[in-house]
Amino acid sequence: MTEVLAIGGSAGSLPVITGILDALPTGFNYAVIIVLHRLKNVFSEMDKVLVNYRTDLKIKEPEDKEPVRKHHIYLAPQNYHLLVEEEKTFSLDYSELVNHSRPSIDVTFDSLAQAYGPLVTCILLSGANRDGAAGLSKVIDRGGIGIVQDPETAEYTSMPLAAIQLNKKITIQTPEEIVNYIRTVNMRKK
Amino acid sequence: MAEPKNISAGELQEILHVIRVNYGYDFCNYSHASIKRRILHCMNKGNIGSTYDLKYHLTNDPLFFAWFLQSVTVNVTEMFRDPLFFKELRTNVLDKLAAYPLIKIWHAGCSTGEEAYSMAILLFEHGLLDRAKIYATDLNPANLEKARKGIMPLVNMKEHTQNYIQSGGRNDFSAYYTARYENAIMRKDFRESIVFSQHNLVTDQVFNEFQLICCRNVLIYFNKELQNQVLNLFYNSMAPLTYLALGTKESLLASEIRSKFITVSATNKIFRRKD
Numbered sequence: 001m002t003e004v005l006a007i008g009g010s011a012g013s014l015p016v017i018t019g020i021l022d023a024l025p026t027g028f029n030y031a032v033i034i035v036l037h038r039l040k041n042v043f044s045e046m047d048k049v050l051v052n053y054r055t056d057l058k059i060k061e062p063e064d065k066e067p068v069r070k071h072h073i074y075l076a077p078q079n080y081h082l083l084v085e086e087e088k089t090f091s092l093d094y095s096e097l098v099n100h101s102r103p104s105i106d107v108t109f110d111s112l113a114q115a116y117g118p119l120v121t122c123i124l125l126s127g128a129n130r131d132g133a134a135g136l137s138k139v140i141d142r143g144g145i146g147i148v149q150d151p152e153t154a155e156y157t158s159m160p161l162a163a164i165q166l167n168k169k170i171t172i173q174t175p176e177e178i179v180n181y182i183r184t185v186n187m188r189k190k
Numbered sequence: 191m192a193e194p195k196n197i198s199a200g201e202l203q204e205i206l207h208v209i210r211v212n213y214g215y216d217f218c219n220y221s222h223a224s225i226k227r228r229i230l231h232c233m234n235k236g237n238i239g240s241t242y243d244l245k246y247h248l249t250n251d252p253l254f255f256a257w258f259l260q261s262v263t264v265n266v267t268e269m270f271r272d273p274l275f276f277k278e279l280r281t282n283v284l285d286k287l288a289a290y291p292l293i294k295i296w297h298a299g300c301s302t303g304e305e306a307y308s309m310a311i312l313l314f315e316h317g318l319l320d321r322a323k324i325y326a327t328d329l330n331p332a333n334l335e336k337a338r339k340g341i342m343p344l345v346n347m348k349e350h351t352q353n354y355i356q357s358g359g360r361n362d363f364s365a366y367y368t369a370r371y372e373n374a375i376m377r378k379d380f381r382e383s384i385v386f387s388q389h390n391l392v393t394d395q396v397f398n399e400f401q402l403i404c405c406r407n408v409l410i411y412f413n414k415e416l417q418n419q420v421l422n423l424f425y426n427s428m429a430p431l432t433y434l435a436l437g438t439k440e441s442l443l444a445s446e447i448r449s450k451f452i453t454v455s456a457t458n459k460i461f462r463r464k465d
Contacts, residue, residue, distance in 0.1 A: 063441050064410045065221075065417070077439055080410075083223040086199075091221045092410045092439050095228070095264040111223045114196065138195075 002030050003119040008105030010037040010127025012155025016175045023179040032073040035105045062090040076103035083111040099131035109135025118143030125149045127159030137167040147171045197226050201241040208248050216392045219416035228262045267301040269308045273356035275458040284316045293322040296400045299408030300326035303337025310380040327389035334386045340376035347374050391420045396427045407437035418446050430465035
């Protein structure tokens with residue numbers, strides 16, 4: 001069972017993320033957490049952009065210490081790192097940039113690995129730096145599922161490539177395969 | 191070097207206990223996910239391979255602790271961060287503060303002072319600076335020392351200027367500081383309008399009564415219990431009908447004292463104490 005599906009993306013990842021959100025089954029029974037590299041101190045309506053075509057979905061930027069709920073989609077706020085506590089609540093953090101990024105995908109993936117162990121699935125998409133690679137590797141080491149976008153299909157390859165280099169147990173999938181996978185999360189065994 | 195990958199809950203308790211007993215800083219009710227991350231970050235930076243070694247250094251080396259305190263706490267800040275918040279202060283709060291003969295403002299957890307200086311600029315532009323006193327406090331003496339000098343890296347001023355303009359500032363921002371080599375030093379009257387002093391939100395008490403308390407992006411490092419305790423401290427430090435400002439992702443909604451406040455701005459997290 002997956003309790004959290006987390007998606008990390010940077011340059012070139014937006015089409016894949018909207019594809020994933022489109023494929024989410026109506027009654028998905030886990031939390032979705034999206035960490036996207038974004039500009040800070042600039043007004044953003046990314047939450048609306050992401051669910052343009054799904055009127056049944058709402059994306060929320062979590063407030064500090066808000067509980068992580070199933071069937072909710074969260075977007076890491078601009079200019080904060082997003083962490084999850086062991087008691088399954090969000091914590092925000094305004095410390096130094098990690099991999100030139102805040103939010104950093106590594107920070108979120110790392111805390112999910114610690115809080116959820118095998119009950120988390122993380123997907124790392126296209127991007128031009130190496131944020132997310134170390135976090136994804138920790139998720140896998142703690143029994144979670146780590147998927148990376150096939151670099152052949154990524155607009156920017158360095159983020160997926162860094163992750164593949166770091167951990168041999170990573171699953172490499174094209175955007176189509178990722179979407180098919182999303183359709184089956186938590187569906188196999190009941 | 192063996193890089194520590196994780197700290198167990200038990201190890202964390204032990205480390206925080208050593209700090210509390212030896213130095214009086216109480217991090218026990220800090221949010222675990224981030225304090226653990228900060229401690230690991232310190233261990234990596236200081237080449238410390240195990241929590242045993244960390245406790246050894248903390249117990250036996252006060253100089254090491256000074257360094258540790260500086261790296262474990264988050265000292266990141268900028269002037270006019272979240273410009274829309276400052277814009278809201280300009281349009282909705284400052285005119286209410288103007289009614290008081292002496293305006294007292296508390297920046298709790300001020301780090302290196304950037305927000306306190308932003309406030310001084312705001313008050314100056316609204317003609318309120320000469321009858322305002324800004325108290326800016328932090329638990330970290332090294333931060334306060336920097337803040338008192340009013341010196342900031344010149345490279346940051348470009349971003350600060352952009353924030354200032356977005357906050358509704360119309361003046362020439364560069365008139366507020368003097369550039370010298372790599373640094374910018376804030377104007378003398380701004381420096382003199384702020385009292386920087388040490389105060390620990392966890393262990394220290396009410397020390398004055400204020401018309402505006404700004405505590406932005408500090409509560410995020412605390413657990414719920416400590417957040418409630420600190421919010422009560424703020425409540426008790428406020429006159430009726432005065433203001434409390436939190437960070438954009440912090441909220442009173444889940445706190446014990448929410449019924450004692452009304453929301454002035456839900457997006458900019460400005461609250462007003464009922465009487």
